[in-house]
Amino acid sequence: MRKLLLIPLLPVLFISTHVAAREAPSQPRLKGSVEKLVSFGTRHSLSSATDPMRGIGAARTWAASEFATISARCGGCITVERLSRRFVGPRAPDGVVIEDVLGIQKGSDPNRYIIVGGHIDSRVSNEMDATSDAPGANDDASGVALVLEAARILSKEKFAANIVYVAFSGEEQGLWGATLLAETAKARGWQVDAMLNNDIVGNSVGQGGLRVADRVRVFSEGVRVSESLAEGVERRAVGGEDDGPSRALAKAIDGVADTLPGKFDVFVDRRPDRFGRGGDHEPFLREGYPAVRFTVGAENWDRQHQNLRTENGTVYGDTIEGMDFAYLAKVTAINVAILARLAAAPAAPTGVTIAGALTRDATVAWQAVPGATSYRIRWRRTDKQDWTDSRIVTGATTAVLKEVSVDDHFIGVAAVGADGAESIVTFAGRAPRR
Structure with a gap:
C-alpha cells in the first residue's frame, strides 16, 4: 500500500497565480450590456429572428459578436457556436426555432465542462405577446451581461475544464434553450461538473421597497431529481438528503463568497428554485448534472413579466431604472470565482x-x-x-x-x-x- 499522509489543516483558500491580477467585474460594462439588450425592444422568443435591429434574432447575433470579440482578444481561445432546434408547445403552437448562443473556452481536459448561463429572451404580461416592448432588463439581461463579463475576465486565464458561456433562448416558453443544451451535452458525452444559472441577478430593491443589497440567493436541490428508486433508498439509508452534487455545489459557492471582499453573502436556499417556479438549471438536473440558480435576495414582482405602465403611482415593467449595477457586479464576482476554482480543480x-x-x-x-x-x-x-x-x-x-x-x-x-x-x-x- 502506498504511504498515507494525513495532515490536519485549517480551511485553505484556493489561490491561483492569476487571482491577484484578476480584475473585478466592471459596472459600466455590465450596464452597457444590459442597455444594448434592452435596445432591441423585445427579445420574445417568437419575435423576429431576421430583423437586424429589433427582436430575438438581433439580440442573439449581438451576443455572438460579443463572444467573437472576446475570443479575438485572447487569440481565439473561445469558440462561438449557435445551437438550434425547433420546438412546439402551448406557448409556441405553430412552432419556433430556439437558438442558444455559446462561447466555449477550451480547457486542457477535453471531457470536462463547466457551464454558466442566463436567458436572453424576454416577455411582458401576456406570454404570447411578441410585439410589445419587453425590455427584460433584470429578467434576464442581467444574467446575460454577467455571462459576457465572466467570459471577458476568465478568457485571460487557462484552465483544466472547458467553460461554456451561454445565452439561452426560450426560457419563457418552457425552458427550451436549456433543454436543448442539456440534451446536447448528454449526447456529446460531456462530463458537466457544474452548471450555474443566473436569472434575475441585478436588483437590490424588492417588492414594497424592501432593500436587500448584502446577499444573493443560490437555489439547489438536495435530493436528486434524476436518481433511481434504488438510489433514493440508498440515499435515505446514509442520510444524504442535504449533500447531493447540486447542494455540494451551492455550499462550495457559499464558501467561495466568504473569501471575497465586501461581505456579500450567499444565501443557500435549500430547494431547487423559488416556491412553485422554475428556471434553466432544471433541464440539467434532469440529466443528472450538478446545477444551481442564482437570484436576487428580494424580487420585485411589479417589474417581472409586466407591460410597461404606471398605475396609481406604481411603475410596472422590467426597465433598467430598477437595476443596481454595484449589486450585479458582486454577483458576477462570485460566479467568476467559483468558475475559476472549479475549472482549475480536478473532477x-x-x-x-x-x-x-x-x-x-x-x-x-x-x-x-x-x-x-x-x-x-x-x-x-x-x-x-x-x-x-x-x-x-x-x-x-x-x-x-x-x-x-x-x-x-x-x-x-x-x-x-x-x-x-x-x-x-x-x-x-x-x-x-x-
Whole structure:
C-alpha cells in the first residue's frame, strides 16, 4: 500500500497565480450590456429572428459578436457556436426555432465542462405577446451581461475544464434553450461538473421597497431529481438528503463568497428554485448534472413579466431604472470565482465510501482522480449542515479517521489540484459488504 499522509489543516483558500491580477467585474460594462439588450425592444422568443435591429434574432447575433470579440482578444481561445432546434408547445403552437448562443473556452481536459448561463429572451404580461416592448432588463439581461463579463475576465486565464458561456433562448416558453443544451451535452458525452444559472441577478430593491443589497440567493436541490428508486433508498439509508452534487455545489459557492471582499453573502436556499417556479438549471438536473440558480435576495414582482405602465403611482415593467449595477457586479464576482476554482480543480471524486459499523473509527475510500495531487476529507456531526473538520490525504485513496464514528458523522471527499484548486465534495456512501 502506498504511504498515507494525513495532515490536519485549517480551511485553505484556493489561490491561483492569476487571482491577484484578476480584475473585478466592471459596472459600466455590465450596464452597457444590459442597455444594448434592452435596445432591441423585445427579445420574445417568437419575435423576429431576421430583423437586424429589433427582436430575438438581433439580440442573439449581438451576443455572438460579443463572444467573437472576446475570443479575438485572447487569440481565439473561445469558440462561438449557435445551437438550434425547433420546438412546439402551448406557448409556441405553430412552432419556433430556439437558438442558444455559446462561447466555449477550451480547457486542457477535453471531457470536462463547466457551464454558466442566463436567458436572453424576454416577455411582458401576456406570454404570447411578441410585439410589445419587453425590455427584460433584470429578467434576464442581467444574467446575460454577467455571462459576457465572466467570459471577458476568465478568457485571460487557462484552465483544466472547458467553460461554456451561454445565452439561452426560450426560457419563457418552457425552458427550451436549456433543454436543448442539456440534451446536447448528454449526447456529446460531456462530463458537466457544474452548471450555474443566473436569472434575475441585478436588483437590490424588492417588492414594497424592501432593500436587500448584502446577499444573493443560490437555489439547489438536495435530493436528486434524476436518481433511481434504488438510489433514493440508498440515499435515505446514509442520510444524504442535504449533500447531493447540486447542494455540494451551492455550499462550495457559499464558501467561495466568504473569501471575497465586501461581505456579500450567499444565501443557500435549500430547494431547487423559488416556491412553485422554475428556471434553466432544471433541464440539467434532469440529466443528472450538478446545477444551481442564482437570484436576487428580494424580487420585485411589479417589474417581472409586466407591460410597461404606471398605475396609481406604481411603475410596472422590467426597465433598467430598477437595476443596481454595484449589486450585479458582486454577483458576477462570485460566479467568476467559483468558475475559476472549479475549472482549475480536478473532477470530484467518484466511488467515495465509508465503513466502520460497530467501531469508533471511520474508513474512507475513493477512486483516484486524474490531475489530483491530494484529497481533502471533510466531515461533520450529523446534527450539523456545514462541514466542520477536514484532513488532507496525499499518496493514497483510503484513510482511517480515528474517533470519527460513522453513526454520528457525515463524511465526504474532494479532489485537490497542484495549485490548491478544490472540487466540490462527493458525499460518502456505504462500502460494499464483503
